[in-house]
Amino acid sequence: MREIICILCPNGCYMKVANTNDKWIIKGNLCTKGRKFAIDEIKNPKRTVCSTVKTRYSKVPRLPVKTDDDIPKEYIFPLMKLINKVVINKPIHSGEIIIEDVFKTGVNVITTSDLFYLLGTEEDG
Amino acid sequence: MKIKAYYDVVIIGAGPAGMAAGISCYDNKASTLIVEREERIGGILKQCIHDGFGVIEFKEKLTGPEYSERYIKIIKDKNIPIITKTFVLNVEKKGNFKLTLINPKEGIFNIETKALILANGCRERTQKQIFIHGSRPSGIFTAGTAQYFVNILGYLPCKRCVILGSGDIGLIMARRLTLEGANVIGVYEAKKHPSGLIRNISQCLNDYEIPIILSHTITKIIGDDRVKAVEISEVNEDMEPILGTEKIIECDGVILSVGLIPENEIAESLNIDIDKRTKGPIIDQNFMTSENGIFSCGNALHVNDLVDYVSESGRYAGLSAARYINDNYERKFISVEKSLKDFAYIVPQYIDIKSIKDKVIFYFRSMDIKENVKIYIKCGENIIFHKKYRYLRPPEMERIEINLDKELIKGEKSIEFIMMEG
Numbered sequence: 001m002r003e004i005i006c007i008l009c010p011n012g013c014y015m016k017v018a019n020t021n022d023k024w025i026i027k028g029n030l031c032t033k034g035r036k037f038a039i040d041e042i043k044n045p046k047r048t049v050c051s052t053v054k055t056r057y058s059k060v061p062r063l064p065v066k067t068d069d070d071i072p073k074e075y076i077f078p079l080m081k082l083i084n085k086v087v088i089n090k091p092i093h094s095g096e097i098i099i100e101d102v103f104k105t106g107v108n109v110i111t112t113s114d115l116f117y118l119l120g121t122e123e124d125g
Numbered sequence: 126m127k128i129k130a131y132y133d134v135v136i137i138g139a140g141p142a143g144m145a146a147g148i149s150c151y152d153n154k155a156s157t158l159i160v161e162r163e164e165r166i167g168g169i170l171k172q173c174i175h176d177g178f179g180v181i182e183f184k185e186k187l188t189g190p191e192y193s194e195r196y197i198k199i200i201k202d203k204n205i206p207i208i209t210k211t212f213v214l215n216v217e218k219k220g221n222f223k224l225t226l227i228n229p230k231e232g233i234f235n236i237e238t239k240a241l242i243l244a245n246g247c248r249e250r251t252q253k254q255i256f257i258h259g260s261r262p263s264g265i266f267t268a269g270t271a272q273y274f275v276n277i278l279g280y281l282p283c284k285r286c287v288i289l290g291s292g293d294i295g296l297i298m299a300r301r302l303t304l305e306g307a308n309v310i311g312v313y314e315a316k317k318h319p320s321g322l323i324r325n326i327s328q329c330l331n332d333y334e335i336p337i338i339l340s341h342t343i344t345k346i347i348g349d350d351r352v353k354a355v356e357i358s359e360v361n362e363d364m365e366p367i368l369g370t371e372k373i374i375e376c377d378g379v380i381l382s383v384g385l386i387p388e389n390e391i392a393e394s395l396n397i398d399i400d401k402r403t404k405g406p407i408i409d410q411n412f413m414t415s416e417n418g419i420f421s422c423g424n425a426l427h428v429n430d431l432v433d434y435v436s437e438s439g440r441y442a443g444l445s446a447a448r449y450i451n452d453n454y455e456r457k458f459i460s461v462e463k464s465l466k467d468f469a470y471i472v473p474q475y476i477d478i479k480s481i482k483d484k485v486i487f488y489f490r491s492m493d494i495k496e497n498v499k500i501y502i503k504c505g506e507n508i509i510f511h512k513k514y515r516y517l518r519p520p521e522m523e524r525i526e527i528n529l530d531k532e533l534i535k536g537e538k539s540i541e542f543i544m545m546e547g
Contacts, residue, residue, distance in 0.1 A: 005324055005327040006324070007324040009180045010177075010180060010181075010324070012322060012324040012521075014516075047328070048176050048186070050175045050176055050188055051174070051304060051305075052275075052276055052279065054279065061277075062276065062279040064188060064190050066174075066176060066188055073332070076304070077304075094194060112174065112191045113190035113191070113194065
C-alpha cells in the first residue's frame with residue numbers, strides 16, 4: 001500500500017492506494033480524478049512543467065512557459081535543458097507552441113504570457 | 126487617459142483583488158478608477174509562473190500569468206480606467222475622500238472619491254522581523270524576491286541554499302531553484318507542522334527529494350560579503366533554540382519564507398480598526414471596514430492561500446462599493462463570535478443587519494490541525510449552519526456561504542461559530 005497526496009486541486013486529498021489481484025483499491029479521494037491520479041502516480045507519475053525562456057528584449061528578459069499536458073517525471077530535467085536553449089526573437093501571444101512534441105510524448109511547451117502585451121506593442125507593430 | 130477630479134469608487138492596487146473589484150464596480154455602473162503603483166498590472170501573479178491557479182474561478186489549472194491576463198483582458202475590453210506607476214501618498218476624509226497621488230506624468234495631484242477599496246495586498250516578513258543573529262552579507266532573499274530574480278529577470282540568486290520557513294512561496298521556490306540547477310539543501314521550519322499546503326509539500330519537495338526539517342531554525346548567518354554558511358538549531362516547544370544542537374551548513378544563499386502580513390499603511394493612517402489575528406481591517410459582510418465608504422479585500426484583508434478567493438472578495442467589495450454610492454446607508458452591527466482557541470480567525474468579524482440582502486460568505490482558519498470536526502453557526506438558540514470536516518488545517522482557509530435570515534437575526538447581539546469534535 002502507498003500513501004499519495006493528490007496534487008490536482010486545493011483539497012490535497014490524502015489517499016491510500018493498494019493493488020491486489022490487479023484490482024485498484026483507493027481510499028481517501030473526494031473525486032474520480034483523484035482515483036486516476038493515484039493509479040497514474042504508481043504506474044507512470046507525470047507532472048506539468050512550468051519555467052521561463054529567454055527573450056532578446058531587455059524590457060522582458062524572460063517569458064513564462066509550461067507544458068500543455070503532464071509529462072513523465074523522468075523527462076522533467078531533460079526538458080529543462082531544452083527549455084533553457086530557447087531564445088524568443090519576435091513578439092508572440094500566450095498559448096503559442098515553442099517546443100513541439102517533447103520526447104515524442106505529444107506534449108508541447110507553450111507560452112503562458114502575451115509578449116505583445118508585455119512589450120506594450122500592437123499586434124502589427 | 127484623462128484623469129477626472131471625481132470618481133464614485135477608487136481602487137488601490139491592480140492585483141487579482143483590485144482587478145476583480147474594478148470589474149464589478151464598473152459592471153454595477155459606478156464611475157471607477159484603479160490605481161497601481163507598478164508599471165504592469167497583475168500584482169504578484171506576474172512572477173508566479175507555476176500552475177494551480179483558477180481551479181475554483183475558471184475550473185481549470187492555470188499559471189499565474191494566465192490567470193491574471195484573463196482579468197487584464199476583461200479590463201481592457203471594457204476599457205475600465207486604470208492609472209499605473211502611481212502611488213497614493215495620502216488619504217483624507219473631507220465628506221468624500223480626498224486622495225493625494227503622485228506619478229511621473231502628473232506629478233502630485235488630487236482625486237476625490239466617495240468610496241475607496243483597499244486592494245493593496247500583503248508584504249513578506251523579512252529577516253529584520255525574525256531576528257536572526259550574525260552578519261549581513263549578500264545572499265539573503267525573501268522567497269518573493271528570489272522568485273522575481275529567477276522568473277522575471279532570469280538570474281539565479283544562489284547555487285546552494287537553505288530555505289527558512291515552509292510557506293507556500295518558499296516551497297514553490299525550492300522546486301523552481303532546483304529546476305534551474307541550484308542545490309536546495311533543505312527547508313527548515315521552526316514549527317512542528319509545515320505552513321504551506323500539503324500538495325505543495327508533495328509536488329515541490331517530495332518530488333525532488335528536498336528534505337523538510339521541522340522544529341529547526343537558523344540561529345546564525347555566517348559570511349562577510351556573501352553568505353558562507355548558516356548555523357541551524359533545533360527548537361523546543363516554545364520555539365526557543367536548544368543549546369548544543371547547533372549544526373553548521375555551508376551555503377551561498379538563504380531564502381526566507383516566514384509569512385506574509387497585510388499591507389495596511391493607508392488603513393492605519395485613517396484609524397481603521399485592525400483585527401489582531403488577520404492583521405487586516407475588521408469588516409462587515411459587505412467588506413466595508415469600520416470607516417463608512419472604505420472597503421478592504423484580497424490579501425490586504427487577510428492572507429489567502431488561493432487567488433480564486435482573492436478574486437471573489439474583490440468582486441464582492443466592488444459590488445458593495447457600487448451599492449454604497451447609490452444607497453448611503455447607516456449600519457447596525459452584530460458581532461461574529463468564536464472560540465479563540467479553535468479558530469485562528471473568521472472574516473467578516475461583524476454583520477451589518479440593516480444591509481443583509483443576500484448570501485453571506487465567511488472565510489476562516491482553524492487554530493490547529495483537526496480531524497473529524499463539525500462547525501456550527503448559531504444565532505441565538507437556532508443552528509443556522511452545520512458542516513462536517515474530515516480535516517481542518519491552519520494552512521488551508523475554509524469558506525462557508527450561508528443565507529442569513531433578516532427576521533431571525535433581528536434582536537440578536539451576535540452569531541456564534543462553534544467547533545466540535547466528532
